[in-house]
Amino acid sequence: MILSRASSLYRWNIDRTLAPLLLLAGLLCTAILLLIVLFLSKEAWPVLANGGWRAFIADNGWYPREGLFGLLPMLAASLVVMLGAITLAAPVGLGCAIFLQFYSPPVLRRGFRLLLSLLAGMPSVVLGLWGLTVLVPLVARWQPPGTSLLTAILVLAMMIVPTMALAGAAALSLVPAEMISGAAALGMGPRSRILYVAVPAARRGMLSGVLLSMARALGETMVLLMVAGNVVQYPHGLLEPVRALTANIALEMAYATDLHRAGLFASGLLLTLLVLVLAGFAARSLRYG
Amino acid sequence: MMGKRSLIVFSALLSLITPMALSAQRLTLTGSSTIAPLALEIGKRFEQQNPGVRVDVQTGGSSRGVNDARTGLADIGMASRALHESEADLTAYTIAMDGVCMILHRDNSIDALSDDQIRDIYTGKIRNWRELGGADLQITVVNKAEGRSTLELFLAYFGLNNSQIKASVVIGDNQQGIKTVVGNPGAIGYVSIGTAEFEEQNGSPIKRLPMNGIEASTAQVRAGRFPLSRPLNLVTKGAPGELALQFIRFTQSPGVDDLVEGQFFVPLEH
Numbered sequence: 001m002i003l004s005r006a007s008s009l010y011r012w013n014i015d016r017t018l019a020p021l022l023l024l025a026g027l028l029c030t031a032i033l034l035l036i037v038l039f040l041s042k043e044a045w046p047v048l049a050n051g052g053w054r055a056f057i058a059d060n061g062w063y064p065r066e067g068l069f070g071l072l073p074m075l076a077a078s079l080v081v082m083l084g085a086i087t088l089a090a091p092v093g094l095g096c097a098i099f100l101q102f103y104s105p106p107v108l109r110r111g112f113r114l115l116l117s118l119l120a121g122m123p124s125v126v127l128g129l130w131g132l133t134v135l136v137p138l139v140a141r142w143q144p145p146g147t148s149l150l151t152a153i154l155v156l157a158m159m160i161v162p163t164m165a166l167a168g169a170a171a172l173s174l175v176p177a178e179m180i181s182g183a184a185a186l187g188m189g190p191r192s193r194i195l196y197v198a199v200p201a202a203r204r205g206m207l208s209g210v211l212l213s214m215a216r217a218l219g220e221t222m223v224l225l226m227v228a229g230n231v232v233q234y235p236h237g238l239l240e241p242v243r244a245l246t247a248n249i250a251l252e253m254a255y256a257t258d259l260h261r262a263g264l265f266a267s268g269l270l271l272t273l274l275v276l277v278l279a280g281f282a283a284r285s286l287r288y289g
Numbered sequence: 290m291m292g293k294r295s296l297i298v299f300s301a302l303l304s305l306i307t308p309m310a311l312s313a314q315r316l317t318l319t320g321s322s323t324i325a326p327l328a329l330e331i332g333k334r335f336e337q338q339n340p341g342v343r344v345d346v347q348t349g350g351s352s353r354g355v356n357d358a359r360t361g362l363a364d365i366g367m368a369s370r371a372l373h374e375s376e377a378d379l380t381a382y383t384i385a386m387d388g389v390c391m392i393l394h395r396d397n398s399i400d401a402l403s404d405d406q407i408r409d410i411y412t413g414k415i416r417n418w419r420e421l422g423g424a425d426l427q428i429t430v431v432n433k434a435e436g437r438s439t440l441e442l443f444l445a446y447f448g449l450n451n452s453q454i455k456a457s458v459v460i461g462d463n464q465q466g467i468k469t470v471v472g473n474p475g476a477i478g479y480v481s482i483g484t485a486e487f488e489e490q491n492g493s494p495i496k497r498l499p500m501n502g503i504e505a506s507t508a509q510v511r512a513g514r515f516p517l518s519r520p521l522n523l524v525t526k527g528a529p530g531e532l533a534l535q536f537i538r539f540t541q542s543p544g545v546d547d548l549v550e551g552q553f554f555v556p557l558e559h
Contacts, residue, residue, distance in 0.1 A: 063452045064435050137472040144475050145429035145457040230434070230459035241458060251461045255322060255436030257348060 037272060044266035047259055056266065062232040062248070064260035071267055073234045077149075077242035078271075080235045081224065082217040084153035085160060090210055093161045097168025097206070102194055113169070120162035128226035131155040136227055143239045147229035150238040155223050160213040167212065171205025172198055204285055211282035215275045221246040245271050314532055319347045320354015320367030323387065323438035324521050328367060330548045331540050338539075342532065355379065358524045364533045366524035369438065380529075381522040384540040385554040388482040388510035388518035389439050392467070394474040395494035399423045402498055408447050410477060413455030418475060431469050431478030432456035439463070443479050446517050463553055470495050481553035482510055482518075510555045521554060 047053070047069070059070035096116070104112055131151055140146025175198050183197045199206070221244075229241020230251060243251075245267050253264050318328050325348045332344030349357075351368040358366030358379055372381045391407060393399060399421060402410075409415045410428055419425045432454050433440035444451060458476075460466045463484040470476045471493055485497050486507055497505035500516045509515040523537055539545065546556040 061452060062435075063450075065451055068452070132468055133472060140429075140473045140475075144427045145469075145473055147458050147469070225461065226465070229457065231456050232459075243459065251434040251459070252436050255434075255438075257322065257350075257436075260436065 037269070040265055040269040040272060044262050044269050047262035047266050053266070056263075062243075064252070064256070064263060067259075069259075069263045070232075071245070071263075071270070073232050074243050074245045074248055074267070075270070077228075077235050078218060078244040078246070081149065081152050081156060081228070081242070081244055082214055084149070085156035085217045086210065086214055088153065088157035089161045089164055089213065092157075093164025093209075093213070094168045094206060096161065096165035097172055098194060098199070100165065100169045101172040102190070102198070113166075116162045116165050120166055122159075124159060124220060125222045127155055127159055128223040131223065131227040139239070145229060145241065147227055147241050148239045149228070149235050149242050152224055152228035152242070152244075155227050156217050156220060159220065159223060160217055163216065164209050164213045167209025168202075168206050171202040171209065174205060175201045207285045208282040211278055211285060215278040215282070218278065219246060219271065219275055221250050225250050313341050313343050315343045315345060316365070316532055316536055317345045317347070317363045318354075318365045318367055318523075319349055319357045319363040320524075321351040321369040321521070322348040322436075323369040323441075324367040324384075324523075327385070327521070327548065327552045327554065328540075330551070331545050332536075334545065334548065335536055335539055339535075344536070355524055358526050361526065364525070364530065365536070368522045368524050370519055370522070372522070372524070379524050379526055381520075381524050382537045382541065383520045383522055383557065384537075385521045385549045385556055386510045386513070386518055387438065387442065387521055387554050388505075388507070388515050389442050389479050390482045390485055390500070390505035390515075390517065391477060391479050391498040392470050392485050392495045393477055393498060394470055395496050396474045397423060397496070400496075400498075401502075404447065404501070407477075408449065411447070411449065411454050411456075426475040429457045429469075429473050429476040430455060431458045431460060431466055431476055433466070433479070434459055434461050437461075439479060439481060442517065442519060467493055467495060479517075482515070483507055483550060483553045483555055507555045511558055518555075 041048075047055075055069040056071040059068045061068050061070050062074065100109060100112055100116075131154075132147075135151050135154065136146040138146070139148060139151055179197060179201060180193055183193045188197070224244040225247040228244060228247060230243040230247055231241040232243045232248075233240065235242045249264050249268055249271075252260070256264055316332075318325075318332070325346050328344075329346045332346055335344055336342055347363075351370055354363070354366030354368045355372075355376060356366075357363035366379075368381070369387065372379060391402065397418065399418065402421070406415065406421060411430055411432070413430075415421065416428055417425065418428060432451075433443070435451060440451065443449075458469055460469055460478070463480040466478045466480045467484065467488050470478050482497070482505055485495065485505070489495055489497065499505055503509055503515055505515065505517075510518045513520075523540065525533060525537075528534075529537060541557060541559075543556075543559045549556040
């Protein structure tokens with residue numbers, strides 16, 4: 001009795017010192033996020049105050065030198081590029097995950113997983129440079145200028161496939177083995193086991209992988225800056241150039257002053273909020289499915 | 290108690306700092322955002338070579354530079370243009386030249402364009418090289434992002450607003466512009482002359498178009514003959530103070546040529 005009491009007291013002591021430290025780490029992370037949002041709001045204030053935000057919706061085009069701050073075409077471009085990339089990447093990425101988890105021979109599996117991890121860690125500027133020097137001239141031969149919605153979607157899809165495959169494989173590996181062998185014992189073939197047992201059981205994890213990839217696609221900057229063409233207009237054709245919100249900030253921030261600068265910070269604020277909403281959905285889907 | 294102690298610490302710190310602050314000589318530059326990055330770099334080197342001197346650079350446009358120099362708010366104004374006649378009360382010291390040239394892909398058969406033709410291409414009136422006697426190839430118009438000095442110089446020279454331009458691609462820096470033209474035989478763009486010359490000499494398949502018959506080269510920009518160029522000036526009212534004069538001399542010396550070229554401007558002849 002005495003012994004167990006002493007040891008539980010001992011553990012409690014560790015908890016007492018560790019818990020505040022962990023709390024501090026947690027608070028620090030949250031504080032940084034809060035500070036970022038506060039800072040963005042403060043810098044964007046000159047353009048947001050006195051109803052100036054209406055210009056983002058009402059103005060026809062983005063020409064800060066001429067006092068026009070229409071953001072909607074770029075918001076639309078960001079969303080369309082993201083949705084396009086996800087539509088291409090989701091089947092491929094989740095297919096990779098199923099192959100990795102159920103079909104690949106063990107010899108291949110390790111190499112394949114390593115390759116996916118390497119691809120997932122590939123700096124986006126390298127992919128962007130590849131897109132600009134290889135993919136863009138190819139598309140340009142077909143229909144100039146080559147830098148377009150299509151190239152942006154293709155390169156971005158390539159970028160998020162590995163992330164999605166790894167997230168999907170992780171979700172599938174969490175499906176209890178008993179569940180799958182149970183299905184086999186009931187006489188289900190491999191195809192039914194995967195489609196009707198494993199995938200439905202892993203759908204929360206897979207969905208959150210997709211949502212996180214969407215957040216990544218929305219926040220991607222370098223690739224879009226290099227291959228999307230950066231012309232401010234509503235996306236109205238696959239081969240037309242568009243400018244994403246992120247690329248706009250990267251293009252103009254270094255040389256922007258006054259209201260122009262505040263406008264860029266406002267678009268940064270908008271992006272942050274969009275990414276937060278996506279991350280929120282991802283967390284929700286993990287919890288409730 | 291706490292307040293009193295911190296007050297003592299604070300005043301002790303202050304007494305340590307104050308003599309330093311007083312002995313530090315301060316030089317304020319305001320004006321053109323084109324010159325500011327260069328002035329900042331030169332200022333850093335000047336501070337290194339002259340301990341105790343602080344160079345403070347603020348942007349706000351050439352007009353602010355001229356005004357601040359006139360009212361004495363700044364020791365030196367920065368103006369990325371020649372002085373107007375109404376500004377004869379000020380003295381301009383040119384520290385470098387900024388030149389922009391039109392570039393095409395090397396395989397494009399066009400070798401020269403008039404100002405009007407360039408204006409028509411950029412406003413979307415001419416959309417195919419065939420209309421200018423070239424190959425049957427769609428023109429890809431490469432424009433710069435807002436805020437870049439190359440864009441400003443280009444728009445001012447051709448008398449255009451950015452909203453009039455029908456761009457196919459918008460780029461950020463000069464390198465991206467050159468890569469875009471290299472990858473697209475139908476493209477036309479404009480970049481800093483220094484960058485274009487360097488890239489062409491290192492094998493990039495681009496060509497620089499002459500303007501009004503004048504070859505697009507750093508030599509022509511330096512000589513002040515190239516049309517699409519402008520001087521980068523430091524401006525003072527009357528004779529500059531000792532420190533300001535020392536700084537101006539330094540910005541005009543060969544010791545900062547590498548910094549000037551680093552910002553894609555053309556250094557002066559020394």
